[in-house]
Amino acid sequence: MLLSVVANRVGMALLTLAGVAVVVFVLLRVVPGDPVAMMISPGAGPADIAALKAHYGLDAPLPEQFWIWIRGVVTGDFGTSITLHLPVTEVLASRLPATLELAILALLVAVVFGGSFAIAGTLMRRTIGETIIDSLNSILLAVPDFIWALALVLLFAVAIPVLPLTGRIDPELAEGFTTRFYLIESVLTGRFAVAGDIISHMIMPTVALALPLAAVIVRLLKQSLKEAMLQDYVLLARIKGFRELRLVLQEALRNAVGPTLALTGVQFTFLIGGTVIVERIFAYPGIGNLAIDAVINRDFPLIQGLVLLFGLIFILINIGVDLTVAALNPRLRHA
Amino acid sequence: MFNISRRQALAASGGLIGSLLVPQRFATAAVGSTLNIAYNVNLPSFDPQTGPSSVNPTIQAIYRSIFDQYIGQKPNLAFEPGLLTGWGWNDDKSKVWMDVREGVVWHDGTPFTPEDVVWSIQRKAKPDGGNPVAFIWAGIDNFKIDGKRITADVKQYDPVIFKWMAFLTGYVLPKAYFEKVGPQGFEKKPIGTGPYMVDAYEGNAYLRLKANPKYWGGKPAFETVVFKFVPDATSRVAEIESGSSDITLEVPYEEYDRLKAKTGLKGVCTPISDIGMIFITNGGVMDDKNVRLAMTHAVDKDTIIKKLLRGYGVPIATLEAPEYAAFDPSIKVPYDPAMATKLLAASGYSKEKPVKFTIQTTRGFKPKDYEMIQAIVGMWRNVGIDANIEIYEIAKHFELRMSHKLAPAAFYNWGNAIGDPTTSTGFAMFSKSPHSAWHSDDLDAKIGPLWGEKDEKKRIQGWKDVDKYIAEQGYVLPLLQYAQPILYKSDLKVTPNVSGALQPATLVSKA
Numbered sequence: 148m149l150l151s152v153v154a155n156r157v158g159m160a161l162l163t164l165a166g167v168a169v170v171v172f173v174l175l176r177v178v179p180g181d182p183v184a185m186m187i188s189p190g191a192g193p194a195d196i197a198a199l200k201a202h203y204g205l206d207a208p209l210p211e212q213f214w215i216w217i218r219g220v221v222t223g224d225f226g227t228s229i230t231l232h233l234p235v236t237e238v239l240a241s242r243l244p245a246t247l248e249l250a251i252l253a254l255l256v257a258v259v260f261g262g263s264f265a266i267a268g269t270l271m272r273r274t275i276g277e278t279i280i281d282s283l284n285s286i287l288l289a290v291p292d293f294i295w296a297l298a299l300v301l302l303f304a305v306a307i308p309v310l311p312l313t314g315r316i317d318p319e320l321a322e323g324f325t326t327r328f329y330l331i332e333s334v335l336t337g338r339f340a341v342a343g344d345i346i347s348h349m350i351m352p353t354v355a356l357a358l359p360l361a362a363v364i365v366r367l368l369k370q371s372l373k374e375a376m377l378q379d380y381v382l383l384a385r386i387k388g389f390r391e392l393r394l395v396l397q398e399a400l401r402n403a404v405g406p407t408l409a410l411t412g413v414q415f416t417f418l419i420g421g422t423v424i425v426e427r428i429f430a431y432p433g434i435g436n437l438a439i440d441a442v443i444n445r446d447f448p449l450i451q452g453l454v455l456l457f458g459l460i461f462i463l464i465n466i467g468v469d470l471t472v473a474a475l476n477p478r479l480r481h482a
Numbered sequence: 483m484f485n486i487s488r489r490q491a492l493a494a495s496g497g498l499i500g501s502l503l504v505p506q507r508f509a510t511a512a513v514g515s516t517l518n519i520a521y522n523v524n525l526p527s528f529d530p531q532t533g534p535s536s537v538n539p540t541i542q543a544i545y546r547s548i549f550d551q552y553i554g555q556k557p558n559l560a561f562e563p564g565l566l567t568g569w570g571w572n573d574d575k576s577k578v579w580m581d582v583r584e585g586v587v588w589h590d591g592t593p594f595t596p597e598d599v600v601w602s603i604q605r606k607a608k609p610d611g612g613n614p615v616a617f618i619w620a621g622i623d624n625f626k627i628d629g630k631r632i633t634a635d636v637k638q639y640d641p642v643i644f645k646w647m648a649f650l651t652g653y654v655l656p657k658a659y660f661e662k663v664g665p666q667g668f669e670k671k672p673i674g675t676g677p678y679m680v681d682a683y684e685g686n687a688y689l690r691l692k693a694n695p696k697y698w699g700g701k702p703a704f705e706t707v708v709f710k711f712v713p714d715a716t717s718r719v720a721e722i723e724s725g726s727s728d729i730t731l732e733v734p735y736e737e738y739d740r741l742k743a744k745t746g747l748k749g750v751c752t753p754i755s756d757i758g759m760i761f762i763t764n765g766g767v768m769d770d771k772n773v774r775l776a777m778t779h780a781v782d783k784d785t786i787i788k789k790l791l792r793g794y795g796v797p798i799a800t801l802e803a804p805e806y807a808a809f810d811p812s813i814k815v816p817y818d819p820a821m822a823t824k825l826l827a828a829s830g831y832s833k834e835k836p837v838k839f840t841i842q843t844t845r846g847f848k849p850k851d852y853e854m855i856q857a858i859v860g861m862w863r864n865v866g867i868d869a870n871i872e873i874y875e876i877a878k879h880f881e882l883r884m885s886h887k888l889a890p891a892a893f894y895n896w897g898n899a900i901g902d903p904t905t906s907t908g909f910a911m912f913s914k915s916p917h918s919a920w921h922s923d924d925l926d927a928k929i930g931p932l933w934g935e936k937d938e939k940k941r942i943q944g945w946k947d948v949d950k951y952i953a954e955q956g957y958v959l960p961l962l963q964y965a966q967p968i969l970y971k972s973d974l975k976v977t978p979n980v981s982g983a984l985q986p987a988t989l990v991s992k993a
Contacts, residue, residue: 180877184884186534188615188650190909191916195617196884198609230526230534231685232669242685300720308724313520313717318690318708321682430712432687439713440524440686444534445877 156469160462167458168220168451172213175447181205182229182445203229205447216451225455226448230440235452239434243456244327245315246426246433250419252330252349253356257418258411260357261364265407268365269372269395280365287362293424296355300428303351311348313430320344352429356421360414367410371403378402405476412468416461516706517974517986520721520730524686524711528672529665530653531605532612537650539756539897543983544709547691549674550654552580552599552647557979557989559755559805559901565599565654565675566647575639575936578622580632586698588656589673589680596632600625601657603634618646639934641941645900677702677987686711691986703991722747722969729970731984735792735849738967748974751967753796754982755899757803758848759910760841760858760959761883761892761919767837768890772825773867774956777891778815780822780865781858787962790850790857794965800949801896801906803963805980808903808945815953815960822865836868841891842882845873848895854961855893884916892919895964899981903945904933911952920957 183199191199200206204215219226225235268280304312311317316329320341326332330349333342375381376399384398422435430436434453441449521544527535530545554564568581586594605611607619621643624635636643646652654675660668672680677699678691689709693702710727712718719737721727723744733741735751742749760777767773783797802809823832831837841859845852852873859869872889874882882888898906912929913921928948935941952958968984970976977989984990 179881180875181881181884182534184880185877186537186614187880187884187916188537190904191614191617192914195609195614196916198616199612199614202610202612232527232529232533233666238685297716300717304720304724304726308726312720312724312726313710313712314687315684318682318684318688318710321684426686428714428717430687430710430714430717432684436524436686440526443877444526 152473153466153470156466160459160466163462164455164458168217168455169213171451171454172216173209175445175450176209180445182447185445216448220455225452228441228449229446230444231446231449235448238437238449239452239456241327242432242434242437245329245431246419246422246435248328248330249349249352249426249431249433250356250415250422253353253418254360254411254415256353256357257360257364261361262368264361264365265368265372266395266400268369269376269399270391272373272376280369284362284365287358288366290359292355292359292418292421293428295358296352296425296428299351299355310350311344312351315345315348315432316341317344317348348429348431352422352425352431355425355428356418359421360411360418363414364407364411368403368407371406372399375399375403401475405472408475409468409472412464412471415468416464419457419460419464515704516708517704517729517990518708518710518727519984519986520712520718520727521709521984522715522718522730522732523713525683525689525709526685528669528680528683529655531602531651531655534614537614539650539899539982542650542899542981543985544689545653546676546983546985547678547707547987548672548676548680550586550676551652552654553644553652555648555899555981557977557981559899559980561645561648564648565594569644569647571639576636578634578636578643580634582630582632583698584630586675587696588659588675589694590656590659591696592656592658594654594656594675596627596630598654598657599632600627600634602654605655606651613651615646615651618643619651639936641935641938642900642902642904645902645905649900649905678707681706697987699987702987704986707986725971728974729968729976729984729990731966731968733967733969735794735967738794738969739792741969746972747969748972748976749967749969750976750978751794751965752978753803753805753963753980754966754978755803755805755901755980756895756897756964756966756982757798757801757906758795758851758854758893758895758961758964759801760961761888761894761910762956762958763886763888763890763892763919764921766890767839770829770837771955772829773831773837776822776825776831776865777862777867778953778956778959779818779825780861780867781959781961782817782861783962784817786854786857790853791962791965794967796963796965798960798963799953801910801952801958801960802903802945802949803898803901806898806901806903806906808907808942808949810946810949813946813950813953819861819865826866831866833864833866836863836866838868838870839890840872841869841893842872842874842879842889843893844876844879847876849964851893883919886919886921888919891959897982899983901980903942903949907945907949907952908933911948911957922957925952925955925957 187196223236228235228238231238264280268277271277303310324332330345381394381398384394422433423438426433426435427439438453441453523540525541525544527533530536530549535541551564552566554562556562565583566580567583570579582596582599588594603619603622606613607616609616621637621640622634626633656673659673677694677697679694681692682690691707693705712721715733718730719733722730738749741747762768762774787795799813799815843852843855855871859871862869896910909915909917911918911920911925913926928951932941932944966982968976973993975991975993979989
C-alpha cells in the first residue's frame with residue numbers, strides 16, 4: 148500500500164519536474180535579457196555576436212536547444228555554467244550542502260522555538276503570559292525574514308559586534324574538509340573549534356530564516372493544542388489527576404501535531420526560498436546566493452539547473468511530509 | 483559508532499562555546515599581516531580572457547592581483563611596463579613589436595616565456611573561444627619570437643591595441659600549464675605571475691590570496707589578502723563598521739560620510755572612469771534638434787550631484803571625463819532652462835503643450851540612478867518636457883540597446899578604464915557599434931576616419947571635434963563622472979585608482 152503511494156508520488160514528481168523544465172526553459176528565452184547581450188563588448192560586430200552565441204549554444208533553434216539540454220539532464224549533465232565555466236551539476240553539488248545545513252538548522256530552531264512557545268502558551272492560556280506570547284508572535288509573523296536579517300546585522304554585527312557577519316566559515320579555518328557539509332563533518336571529526344566557528348557564522352542567517360517559520364508553528368500548534376485540550380480523553384486524563392504539563396505533552400500534543408507538521412513542511416519550502424535573500428545579505432555561499440548571480444548574469448544553464456533543483460527539493464519535502472504525517476496518523480495510513 | 487566519554491563531551495562543549503564567544507574585531511583594531519577586503523561583487527571565474535567575467539570591470543582588481551597584464555597602468559590611468567617592458571610600431575605601422583620581461587616566473591615556479599604572450603593573444607583572438615572582445619586581438623597575427631622580442635603583423639592599424647593590453651582581457655596566462663590542466667582544471671587551480679597566489683576560494687564567500695615571494699615587482703605589503711564577496715551594501719557597511727573587514731568600497735554616500743568621521747576609520751572618495759549618461763535614440767521626437775538640446779540645457783547637473791550624491795561626482799558635458807585622453811574643458815553645455823524653453827517653443831512645445839516621450843532607467847544599479855532620473859524629469863517638466871519613467875533591469879537594457887530598441891531616452895553608466903576616446907565616445911556613438919543608440923550618417927562620417935588615424939595628435943583632436951559636434955547636436959546627454967567611496971581602517975594607506983580597481987598589492991599599504 149505504502150509502496151504504491153510512494154510510486155505514485157514519484158511518478159507525479161517526475162511529471163512535475165518535466166513541466167518545470169519546460170516552463171523555465173521557455174520563460175528564460177521569452178523574458179528580456181540575453182547572456183550574450185550582457186557580455187558583448189562595444190565594438191563587436193554581428194559576426195562577433197554570432198560567434199559568441201554559437202560558443203554558448205544559443206544559436207540553434209529553440210526546440211533543438213531544449214532537446215540538447217533535456218537529453219543532458221536525463222543523463223545528469225545540466226550543461227556548463229556560462230559565468231563559472233564549470234559543469235552545472237558540479238556547481239550545484241558544491242553549493243547545496245551549505246544551503247541544506249542552513250535550512251535544516253533553521254528548521255530545527257523554528258520547531259524547537261515554535262514548539263516551546265506553543266506549549267508555553269497552551270499552559271498559560273487565559274493568562275497575561277498567553278497574551279504576551281500572542282503579541283510577540285504577531286510581530287514575528289508580520290516581519291519577513293530579510294528584515295530580520297537586516298535587524299540582526301545592525302544588532303549583532305554593528306551595535307554589539309559579537310557575531311561574524313558574512314561567509315560560512317573563517318577563511319583561515321576552511322581547510323581539510325572532504326565533503327561540503329562543513330558543520331556535520333567538523334562535528335563528526337571532532338574539530339569542535341571549527342564547528343563553533345561555523346555555527347557562529349550560521350547564527351544570524353539561521354535565526355532570520357527561523358523566526359517567521361517559528362511564528363507559524365506557534366500559532367497553529369497552539370490553536371491545535373487548545374482544541375485538543377477540550378477533548379474527552381484529555382478531560383479523562385485530567386480526572387485521573389495528570390498534571391497540566393503531562394496533559395499537554397502526553398495527551399494533547401500527539402493528536403495536535405499533525406496539522407502543524409503538514410504546514411511546517413509547506414512552510415519549510417518557503418524557508419528554502421527565503422535563503423535566496425538571506426544568503427545574499429550574509430554572503431553565505433549556498434544555492435540561494437548563487438541563484439541571484441545566475442539571474443543577474445542571465446546564466447541560462449545555471450538558472451535552469453537551480454530551478455530544477457529547487458523544484459526537486461520542494462517535491463521531496465512534500466513527499467517526506469506526507470509520509471511522516473501518514474506514519475504518525477494511522478487513519479491516513481489506511482486511507 | 484562514536485563513543486564519546488563525558489570528558490570528551492565536556493571538552494567539545496567547551497570548544498564550541500569558546501569559539502562562539504571569541505570576540506569579533508572592532509573598527510579600531512590594527513591591521514595585521516592579513517588584509518580583509520569587503521568586496522562588492524563575487525568572482526565567478528578565474529579566466530580573465532574569456533566569458534562574462536573577463537569583461538566585467540568590477541572584478542579587474544582581483545584579476546590584477548593574481549595575473550599580470552601585458553602593459554600595466556598607474557592609478558592615474560597612465561600606462562607603464564607590465565609583462566612587456568617595451569612595445570611599439572614599425573615605421574609604416576604594419577607591424578607591432580613587444581619586448582617581454584625577463585626573470586618572471588609563474589606561481590608554480592616555471593618560467594614565463596614569450597610563448598605565453600603569443601599563446602594568450604592567439605587564445606583570445608579565436609572567434610569561437612568565448613572571448614567577448616576577440617575582435618580586438620584578432621587584428622594581430624603572424625607572430626615571430628626572437629629572444630625576448632616578439633614581432634607580429636597587424637591586419638589594419640589600430641591605435642588602441644596597446645591600450646587594450648592594459649584593459650579587459652589583456653592578461654597573460656600560462657600556456658603549458660593551461661594546456662595541461664584544461665579550462666576547468668585552471669578554474670580549480672589558477673596560477674598567474676601576479677603579486678598574489680590563490681590560496682583558497684569559495685564562490686560567493688571569499689578568495690584568500692598569499693603573497694608571491696618571487697613577484698618581479700617586489701613583495702606586497704600584506705602576506706595574506708582576503709576578498710570577502712559581500713554584494714549587499716548594508717552588509718559591507720556593517721563589515722567595516724564592526725571591524726570585520728579592513729577596507730571596503732562602493733557604500734552609499736550617506737554611510738560613507740557617517741563612517742569616515744568615525745574614530746579608527748578613514749575614507750577617500752575620488753572620481754573614477756565611470757560616467758552616468760542618458761542615451762538618446764534617434765527617431766520620433768528625438769529627430770528634432772530643438773528637443774534634444776532642450777533636454778540637455780534643462781538639466782542642472784551641479785544640483786543633482788550636490789543634493790542627491792552629496793557632492794560626490796563631477797558634472798560632464800561630453801562622454802570624456804577629465805582624466806581621459808580627449809577631454810576638452812572648452813566644451814560646455816550650460817544649465818539654461820530659459821534657453822531650453824525657447825528651443826522647445828521654436829518646435830511648438832510648451833509647459834502647457836509638452837513634448838512627450840519615455841525615459842528608461844535602472845533602479846538601484848548605480849547610486850541614486852532612479853532618483854536622478856526623477857529629478858531630471860522634474861527639471862524637464864519645468865521647461866515643457868513630459869517624460870514617462872520606465873524602470874528596467876540592466877539585462878533588458880543591454881538587449882534593447884543591442885537591437886536598437888531603447889526608449890527615446892535611456893539612462894546608463896559607461897566605464898572606460900583606459901581613457902581612450904574610442905572606448906567612450908567611439909563605441910557609444912558610432913552606429914556600427916552594438917552599444918550605440920544614436921545612429922546618423924553625419925556622425926558616422928566624422929567618427930569613421932578616426933578609427934585608423936595614425937597621427938596620434940590628429941586622432942585625439944579629431945575625437946575632441948566629434949565630442950564638440952555631439953554636444954552641439956545634443957546626440958547624447960552626459961550627466962556626471964562617478965566618485966568611488968572607499969572606507970578603510972586608519973592604520974592603512976590607500977591610493978585611489980581612477981580606473982576604480984582597488985588593487986591590494988599596489989594601492990593599499992600600512993600607514
